[in-house]
Amino acid sequence: MRPSQMLASVGFLVGLLGMTAAAAAEEPIDFNRDIRPILSDNCFACHGPNMKDREAELRLDVEQDAFAQRDELPAITPGDLTKSAVWLRITSDDEDERMPPKKCGERLSRAYILRL
């Protein structure tokens, strides 16, 4: 895994979990500040602003869409990982489910799952 990706992964997971001492002690997690940049690096190629390349009609660049109810689960349910499709997808052991897809290369770091 490239260092930049590793950092992004950790930031992403910490962001979703909101569990670093700093984050907990200071301010609440903010989608645009804390989560969006990491989704941007790893997910926007297929779930971003570009309609032509968008997969699964899912966009993660806009908070309203990322939090919206979908057929199964919202992509992100703030504060509840078990109801966040994004979380389930990035941590899935099933290669057909896991995001980003295998063809994109590295999966995100699992280091922070233990914090669940």
Ligand code: HEC
């Ligand atoms: C190379 C393109 C690509 C990238 C990059 C990508 N995805 Fe996906 N994503 C897809 C495709 C194709 C589907 C639909 C097929 C499926 O459900 O597996 C999908 C489906 C999903 C779904 C299910 C949507 C639903 O409600 O049906 C979620 C959640 C998701 N992706 C999250 C992510 C996250 C989070 C990232 C970044 C960590 C990411 N994806 C990166 C292509 C991509």
